[in-house]
Amino acid sequence: MSLGQNFQVNLSGVIRLLSDHLYGGPEVYARELLQNGVDAITARRLLDPTHHGTIRVEVVESEDAKTILVEDNGIGLTESEVHQFLATIGQSSKSGDFSRDDFIGQFGIGLLSAFVVSDEITVITQSAREPGAAVEWKGRVDGTYAVRLLDQSLSPGTRVYLRAKEGKEEFFTAEKVKGLLCHYGHHLPHEIQLEIDGNVESINEDAPWSDGGLSRSNQELLDYGKEVFGIDFLDAIPIASETGRVSGVAYVLPFSVSPASRQSHRVYLKQMLLSESVDGMVPDWAFFIRCVVNSDRLRPNAAREAFYEDDLLEQTRAEIGQCLKTYLTGLAENHRAKLDRIIRLHYLPIKALAVEDEEFFRLFIQWLPFETSIGSITLDEYFSEEHFGPEATLRYVRDLDQFRQIASVAGAQGLCVFNGGYTYDADLLDLVAEEFPSRDIRAIDATDLVQNFEELTFEEQQDAFDLVKLADLVLQKYKCSAEARKFDPAELPTLYTASESATFMRSVEQSQEDADELWGGILNNVASAVGNDGYAQLVLNYRNPLIRRLIRIDDEKLHKRIIEILYLQSLLLGHYPLSSSERTILGDGLLGLIEYFLGE
Amino acid sequence: MSSDYSELYERLYQSDGREELAIYEELIRLADSNKDLPTAYDFRSAYCSRACEEGFPEKGIVAFSWCLAQYDKDPSLDDPYNLIWQYKVMLELIPIFETVTRDQIIKMQEDMAKRLAWMGETERTAHYYRSWNLMRMGDYEKAAEFQETYLGMTRTGMSDCDACERDRQVELLVRMHRDEEALQKGKTIMEGKMYCGEVPEFTNGHLVKALARLGKEEEATKRATKGYELIRRERKYLGTIGDLMLITVRNRDFNLGMRQVTKHLPWVVDSAAGELKYRFLNAVALFFEALSKDKPRTTKVRIPRELACYRKGDSYDMGELAAWFAEETRRYADRFNQRNGNSRYDEMIRDNREIAALD
Numbered sequence: 040m041s042l043g044q045n046f047q048v049n050l051s052g053v054i055r056l057l058s059d060h061l062y063g064g065p066e067v068y069a070r071e072l073l074q075n076g077v078d079a080i081t082a083r084r085l086l087d088p089t090h091h092g093t094i095r096v097e098v099v100e101s102e103d104a105k106t107i108l109v110e111d112n113g114i115g116l117t118e119s120e121v122h123q124f125l126a127t128i129g130q131s132s133k134s135g136d137f138s139r140d141d142f143i144g145q146f147g148i149g150l151l152s153a154f155v156v157s158d159e160i161t162v163i164t165q166s167a168r169e170p171g172a173a174v175e176w177k178g179r180v181d182g183t184y185a186v187r188l189l190d191q192s193l194s195p196g197t198r199v200y201l202r203a204k205e206g207k208e209e210f211f212t213a214e215k216v217k218g219l220l221c222h223y224g225h226h227l228p229h230e231i232q233l234e235i236d237g238n239v240e241s242i243n244e245d246a247p248w249s250d251g252g253l254s255r256s257n258q259e260l261l262d263y264g265k266e267v268f269g270i271d272f273l274d275a276i277p278i279a280s281e282t283g284r285v286s287g288v289a290y291v292l293p294f295s296v297s298p299a300s301r302q303s304h305r306v307y308l309k310q311m312l313l314s315e316s317v318d319g320m321v322p323d324w325a326f327f328i329r330c331v332v333n334s335d336r337l338r339p340n341a342a343r344e345a346f347y348e349d350d351l352l353e354q355t356r357a358e359i360g361q362c363l364k365t366y367l368t369g370l371a372e373n374h375r376a377k378l379d380r381i382i383r384l385h386y387l388p389i390k391a392l393a394v395e396d397e398e399f400f401r402l403f404i405q406w407l408p409f410e411t412s413i414g415s416i417t418l419d420e421y422f423s424e425e426h427f428g429p430e431a432t433l434r435y436v437r438d439l440d441q442f443r444q445i446a447s448v449a450g451a452q453g454l455c456v457f458n459g460g461y462t463y464d465a466d467l468l469d470l471v472a473e474e475f476p477s478r479d480i481r482a483i484d485a486t487d488l489v490q491n492f493e494e495l496t497f498e499e500q501q502d503a504f505d506l507v508k509l510a511d512l513v514l515q516k517y518k519c520s521a522e523a524r525k526f527d528p529a530e531l532p533t534l535y536t537a538s539e540s541a542t543f544m545r546s547v548e549q550s551q552e553d554a555d556e557l558w559g560g561i562l563n564n565v566a567s568a569v570g571n572d573g574y575a576q577l578v579l580n581y582r583n584p585l586i587r588r589l590i591r592i593d594d595e596k597l598h599k600r601i602i603e604i605l606y607l608q609s610l611l612l613g614h615y616p617l618s619s620s621e622r623t624i625l626g627d628g629l630l631g632l633i634e635y636f637l638g639e
Numbered sequence: 640m641s642s643d644y645s646e647l648y649e650r651l652y653q654s655d656g657r658e659e660l661a662i663y664e665e666l667i668r669l670a671d672s673n674k675d676l677p678t679a680y681d682f683r684s685a686y687c688s689r690a691c692e693e694g695f696p697e698k699g700i701v702a703f704s705w706c707l708a709q710y711d712k713d714p715s716l717d718d719p720y721n722l723i724w725q726y727k728v729m730l731e732l733i734p735i736f737e738t739v740t741r742d743q744i745i746k747m748q749e750d751m752a753k754r755l756a757w758m759g760e761t762e763r764t765a766h767y768y769r770s771w772n773l774m775r776m777g778d779y780e781k782a783a784e785f786q787e788t789y790l791g792m793t794r795t796g797m798s799d800c801d802a803c804e805r806d807r808q809v810e811l812l813v814r815m816h817r818d819e820e821a822l823q824k825g826k827t828i829m830e831g832k833m834y835c836g837e838v839p840e841f842t843n844g845h846l847v848k849a850l851a852r853l854g855k856e857e858e859a860t861k862r863a864t865k866g867y868e869l870i871r872r873e874r875k876y877l878g879t880i881g882d883l884m885l886i887t888v889r890n891r892d893f894n895l896g897m898r899q900v901t902k903h904l905p906w907v908v909d910s911a912a913g914e915l916k917y918r919f920l921n922a923v924a925l926f927f928e929a930l931s932k933d934k935p936r937t938t939k940v941r942i943p944r945e946l947a948c949y950r951k952g953d954s955y956d957m958g959e960l961a962a963w964f965a966e967e968t969r970r971y972a973d974r975f976n977q978r979n980g981n982s983r984y985d986e987m988i989r990d991n992r993e994i995a996a997l998d
Binding site: 437462469476546550551564569 | 708
């Protein structure tokens with residue numbers, strides 16, 4: 040079998056593919072041409088470090104055609120290089136003699152992007168390495184090209200001429216071209232000139248990281264952030280990473296964001312804009328940060344809109360994370376007011392970091408706010424003399440649902456229960472217990488709370504005996520036990536509490552109502568793996584006048600009805616959906632009561 | 640959508656982990672109370688996926704069962720493809736509960752096979768799960784036969800991704816001690832060329848065993864370290880964390896081991912999935928055993944109060960602790976062996992001792 044045949048490549052198809060899927064849009068032609076120019080200058084400066092690089096862009100608009108010339112005074116190409124690099128897709132001139140790290144481009148597909156806006160590209164180039172005649176290369180979108188030697192030699196460098204293809208004229212207007220050059224190239228280290236109607240202007244601007252951000256005041260950095268992101272940030276932090284050769288500015292967002300929100304950072308590669316929405320430049324916990332950074336080392340992907348997820352990027356991220364940590368630590372020591380403001384807004388990411396980082400945890404834990412049954416409180420406040428004192432027991436529930444069940448009642452008793460149901464909070468409280476073993480910190484269940492309610496005296500127990508016994512019996516079929524205690528607020532007649540597993544069992548029973556035999560059995564067996572640590576509890580409040588009156592009534596039938604209705608009411612108050620048997624009480628119980636009163 | 644929903648939605652967006660699940664539970668309660676069946680279905684369906692992702696498969700299974708029953712009554716509630724995708728996840732999770740019987744697993748697998756056939760699917764996916772369940776229940780030879788069958792069939796829209804399928808092949812080879820072949824099969828995963836949301840996360844747990852058995856110490860350590868970094872915050876990988884900890888024990892890295900035990904032991908308390916607990920508890924038992932041999936003295940360890948071995952004061956004799964965890968591991972092994980009708984879980988305990996370099 041002969042393997043001497045080559046694939047035929049349909050260039051216009053490839054270009055359509057690139058423009059639709061690889062590149063963000065036709066605008067990237069400007070980025071790719073600038074990049075080629077910068078790389079050519081870099082190559083020439085490796086031969087002659089004193090060489091002053093310039094890229095000149097000229098826009099020529101006439102009635103019948105719109106043309107752009109992009110000219111650089113870089114290394115240029117010889118005739119054989121033109122054949123080798125301009126006519127072979129995927130062949131990059133930057134993969135040979137020089138280290139790839141020196142260049143922005145490396146895939147050999149940059150010039151192709153010009154076909155997205157132009158049907159024909161003309162390149163005239165003069166090599167700085169080999170004197171001789173200049174070379175002209177004309178390539179067409181149909182995949183054909185021609186090369187010829189010109190009669191004369193020119194100054195070294197490359198000129199690329201593009202003529203707008205039908206429908207793409209908008210990318211060739213003076214305004215658009217200027218916008219694109221500024222967008223991608225305003226921080227480039229070489230001079231970028233734009234010539235329109237004979238007027239030449241420079242588009243270069245100093246980058247905020249040009250000297251490690253040292254010469255810019257904090258306000259100037261914030262102004263720059265406002266210009267770039269349109270946001271009045273809380274603070275600006277100069278950041279750097281030696282590994283990724285990264286420098287730039289991190290900004291603290293002035294509003295809270297979700298941990299799941301996408302981090303969009305503006306990232307430059309060797310001072311050319313790579314993308315305005317690069318993800319993954321900072322550690323996951325730093326989702327309250329937006330950055331503008333330049334890297335001279337990280338590796339971009341072929342679409343040039345993100346970096347490769349490799350060890351280099353991971354290490355860089357860790358170093359940027361260290362900068363942010365140092366900043367927060369510095370605030371803790373010198374700018375508490377600013378830190379408090381940041382904590383109020385961004386306690387979530389700060390808690391996320393505290394869970395992961397011991398040193399950070401020790402530094403910040405006392406200032407982080409926790410939700411409790413008596414409002415938001417920090418550990419510093421909780422253990423202070425004016426609150427509960429350094430010897431106080433800290434109780435927390437691990438589950439949001441449990442907290443919801445007990446918060447108002449615990450609050451009314453002046454009992455402070457921490458909500459460990461929020462992201463990171465239970466982890467942090469566990470760590471507090473580990474870090475400060477002398478402190479009594481314990482996770483409790485909603486049912487444990489009842490143990491803190493005031494017990495009935497002997498006489499009171501005798502008084503409530505019959506009612507509690509009956510309630511216990513009536514509620515047995517709902518897997519709920521009854522008990523009488525004294526608690527505030529006195530207006531609340533009953534409190535329904537269920538442990539996490541009892542709540543889970545309710546959901547199992549609810550699913551079983553509609554399940555077939557197979558799934559009914561599976562649910563039973565899955566539920567047995569969870570285990571049930573007991574019944575739910577209905578606590579009757581002996582301080583409540585209604586309960587006291589109920590004790591005095593001597594009518595068992597009425598008692599049963601009322602107990603069921605009180606049970607239902609406490610379920611509804613807790614937003615528990617009713618099972619079918621509970622729904623029956625709602626109907627029968629209410630009707631029964633109506634009948635009873637009408638009968639009276 | 641009522642304002643109650645909107646407020647909860649806002650909180651949902653800000654949350655993750657247990658908090659997110661609690662908000663979903665509240666949304667479900669609200670939809671149930673409003674008798675809003677389509678919304679209750681959508682919330683449960685989303686909750687099911689999130690609960691499984693967050694490492695609470697029992698909650699996911701309960702929600703799925705409800706969805707399935709409602710769907711069977713009113714198929715307009717969901718796209719059948721969505722439902723079957725969730726069914727696939729359930730089928731993957733169900734064998735890790737030792738309380739679910741072999742008969743129930745087979746019936747569930749065949750129920751899904753019928754639904755797939757009804758949708759015009761080939762038997763490939765059904766065979767895939769037959770192989771999966773047989774592997775988890777210790778019948779490796781038959782699992783390999785089904786694997787060969789489905790690999791010979793054309794993939795369909797219901798097939799798992801390439802990376803997941805490759806992971807299953809690697810796992811079966813490692814379970815069968817065909818370590819060289821496992822490494823060969825897992826090469827593209829190890830090189831990072833084949834990956835998905837759960838690969839190499841799961842695969843690392845299998846590969847470290849093969850690497851250790853072949854004496855590739857450095858590679859095993861490197862893979863265990865990197866693998867642990869990837870999954871240390873995710874409860875659903877509790878079993879894999881146990882697998883990776885075998886290398887910690889093998890290396891007698893007591894500092895790392897103690898950190899791993901302290902961080903993940905609380906997960907055992909509220910985990911219902913016996914197989915994940917078994918794998919982790921086994922690694923903990925081996926860790927304490929190795930520690931007791933190296934440092935035979937009382938040591939402070941943070942053991943959750945809920946575990947019966949908890950002692951006030953936090954000081955423990957390492958040998959006693961090792962024995963307690965070994966006994967717990969055995970308890971799970973016995974239940975799985977009884978369910979599966981073989982003694983594979985005893986074999987795994989022996990294998991793990993060898994990997995942890997304990998005789």
